[in-house]
Amino acid sequence: xxxxxxxxxxxxxxxxxxxxxxxxxxxxxxxxxxxxxxxxxxxxxxxxxxxxxxxxxxxxxxxxxxxxxxxxxxxxxxxxxxxxxxxxxxxxxxxxxxxxxxxxxxxxxxxxxxxxxxxxxxxxxxxxxxxxxxxxxxxxxxxxxxxxxxxxxxxxxxxxxxxxxxxxxxxxxxxxxxxxxxxxxxxxxxxxxxxxxxxxxxxxxxxxxxxxxxxxxxxxxxxxxxxxxxxxxxxxxxxxxxxxxxxxxxxxxxxxxxxxxxxxxxxxxxxxxxxxxxxxxxxxxxxxxxxxxxxxxxxxxxxxxxxxxxxxxxxxxxxxxxxxx
Amino acid sequence: xxxxxxxxxxxxxxxxxxxxxxxxxxxxxxxxxxxxxxxxxxxxxxxxxxxxxxxxxxxxxxxxxxxxxxxxxxxxxxxxxxxxxxxxxxxxxxxxxxxxxxxxxxxxxxxxxxxxxxxxxxxxxxxxxxxxxxxxxxxxxxxxxxxxxxxxxxxxxxxxxxxxxxxxxxxxxxxxxxxxxxxxxxxxxxxxxxxxxxxxxxxxxxxxxxxxxxxxxxxxxxxxxxxxxxxxxxxxxxxxxxxxxxxxxxx
Numbered sequence: 135x136x137x138x139x140x141x142x143x144x145x146x147x148x149x150x151x152x153x154x155x156x157x158x159x160x161x162x163x164x165x166x167x168x169x170x171x172x173x174x175x176x177x178x179x180x181x182x183x184x185x186x187x188x189x190x191x192x193x194x195x196x197x198x199x200x201x202x203x204x205x206x207x208x209x210x211x212x213x214x215x216x217x218x219x220x221x222x223x224x225x226x227x228x229x230x231x232x233x234x235x236x237x238x239x240x241x242x243x244x245x246x247x248x249x250x251x252x253x254x255x256x257x258x259x260x261x262x263x264x265x266x267x268x269x270x271x272x273x274x275x276x277x278x279x280x281x282x283x284x285x286x287x288x289x290x291x292x293x294x295x296x297x298x299x300x301x302x303x304x305x306x307x308x309x310x311x312x313x314x315x316x317x318x319x320x321x322x323x324x325x326x327x328x329x330x331x332x333x334x335x336x337x338x339x340x341x342x343x344x345x346x347x348x349x350x351x352x353x354x355x356x357x358x359x360x361x362x363x364x365x366x367x368x369x370x371x372x373x374x375x376x377x378x379x380x381x382x383x384x385x386x387x388x389x390x391x392x393x394x395x396x397x398x399x400x401x402x403x404x405x406x407x408x409x410x411x412x413x414x415x416x417x418x419x420x421x422x423x424x425x426x427x428x429x430x431x432x433x434x435x436x437x438x439x440x441x442x443x444x445x446x447x448x449x450x451x452x453x454x455x456x457x458x459x
Numbered sequence: 460x461x462x463x464x465x466x467x468x469x470x471x472x473x474x475x476x477x478x479x480x481x482x483x484x485x486x487x488x489x490x491x492x493x494x495x496x497x498x499x500x501x502x503x504x505x506x507x508x509x510x511x512x513x514x515x516x517x518x519x520x521x522x523x524x525x526x527x528x529x530x531x532x533x534x535x536x537x538x539x540x541x542x543x544x545x546x547x548x549x550x551x552x553x554x555x556x557x558x559x560x561x562x563x564x565x566x567x568x569x570x571x572x573x574x575x576x577x578x579x580x581x582x583x584x585x586x587x588x589x590x591x592x593x594x595x596x597x598x599x600x601x602x603x604x605x606x607x608x609x610x611x612x613x614x615x616x617x618x619x620x621x622x623x624x625x626x627x628x629x630x631x632x633x634x635x636x637x638x639x640x641x642x643x644x645x646x647x648x649x650x651x652x653x654x655x656x657x658x659x660x661x662x663x664x665x666x667x668x669x670x671x672x673x674x675x676x677x678x679x680x681x682x683x684x685x686x687x688x689x690x691x692x693x694x695x696x697x698x699x700x701x702x703x704x705x706x707x708x709x710x
Contacts, residue, residue, distance in 0.1 A: 136709050137709060138709070159557070182486060182487040188661050190664060190668055191665055191668050198490050201489055206558070206571075209577055297530070297532065297534040297538075298535070300534065300536060300537070300539045301535065301538050303539055304538040304542040307542065308542065311546060311591075312591050315592050318589050318619060392618045397581075403588060404584075
């Protein structure tokens with residue numbers, strides 16, 4: 135069969151397929167959509183024939199492009215968003231974290247180690263703290279945790295509860311995402327960022343121990359500390375996981391190892407960011423609110439406990455590894 | 460998966476072209492053409508332009524809002540919207556039906572999974588989170604190096620997410636004669652003197668189709684490479700090769 139005869143015989147169907155694909159790509163819902171699988175299979179057969187018979191590049195190219203378009207429409211992941219979020223939160227995220235517990239432990243150490251060091255410096259050698267914090271930050275900390283109303287001070291800085299909330303989301307979740315992404319550079323990005331955040335946060339905490347009112351400080355941070363700090367550390371863990379594929383690909387090629395690491399790190403990125411996001415809610419709307427110190431501490435302790443139970447216990451006994459990717 | 464000539468040649472260290480041939484479950488091969496650094500940089504520049512416009516509009520809207528709702532609420536909203544735009548712009552568009560940001564669409568590009576299908580939200584998320592590493596140490600130098608040293612022009616984010624940036628339609632499919640080039644003489648179909656392999660037949664047909672895009676001397680130069688087949692050279696070789704191409708294609 136000549137190319138011309140082949141084209142004449144089939145082009146009406148190709149035009150129909152293309153029109154249907156165009157309509158579906160625009161997001162339209164037509165009853166015609168049920169015809170797509172059949173048209174697609176016929177198109178595949180035509181494309182294979184055209185390639186086999188070497189029917190010119192133009193025709194083969196057009197059929198190739200149309201096959202790809204139809205396939206994209208058929209293979210699209212759609213719907214069940216709520217189900218996928220639930221699977222992620224209730225199973226994939228905690229399971230993924232427990233699978234990477236070694237890296238998580240390393241990340242915790244890298245983050246909380248320097249932090250504890252800086253707090254200890256408040257007692258033994260505050261020059262460490264001064265070398266980290268600039269005068270501007272010390273002024274801010276004096277304003278927040280020195281004498282005076284810290285809520286008023288924060289409001290002055292950010293305008294309102296909602297302003298604070300927005301600022302925390304932008305700042306903290308961005309830090310988490312950057313940490314995860316930069317980790318792919320042989321872990322260096324995540325290692326550095328974790329330790330850096332530990333040093334800075336520790337220095338602030340240490341400065342309050344040195345010069346401020348610790349009760350005020352802990353009353354403010356206790357509510358969201360668990361979710362925020364652990365969320366950031368989990369984002370760092372995701373970064374370490376990506377970097378591990380570069381450093382130690384095991385029996386896979388580095389390319390395959392990276393892709394595998396991506397699949398395993400993805401729930402950690404989602405989960406870590408959601409924790410930080412959640413912490414921003416608490417930080418914006420609850421942490422600075424008035425209330426007795428005892429209640430604040432109790433809620434803080436409760437949050438640590440809840441988080442530990444969630445991360446250690448959730449998703450056990452289910453099928454593992456189907457992933458949200 | 461059957462290996463195409465291009466892949467075989469690639470494994471021997473001699474890539475013929477950048478086409479990626481992938482066999483689908485439906486039993487047909489599709490061809491993807493990964494996009495190079497330059498066209499992707501152009502697409503990114505367009506996206507950057509859009510991003511800058513959005514940021515300017517946002518600051519105007521933020522100031523207007525501050526007058527109505529008060530400083531704090533406006534600042535909070537703008538922080539959240541800014542965060543959403545900064546991290547979500549690429550994710551939103553690349554995970555969408557077209558698989559491309561406006562800049563990529565303008566340049567005819569698309570993000571696909573490396574099997575040729577749509578990339579999916581998770582993969583798109585990953586490739587954009589790792590963008591940070593591609594940007595380092597300065598102005599996407601990391602991504603540039605990664606693209607130059609991988610066969611399918613993948614930046615680090617693409618490697619992690621198993622994605623490719625490809626041309627949406629094969630540019631190569633455009634084989635219309637180019638204005639200004641002398642049109643080749645019409646020829647009558649003529650069978651080749653020996654049995655040709657599939658690849659060889661493909662090459663002859665492609666010569667027929669593309670010869671309208673080249674100048675006369677260029678046509679002769681290419682046809683001279685097949686003088687073993689045509690038994691002659693120069694303009695005669697061009698005519699004979701095109702005649703065989705017509706015979707192979709049209710009969």
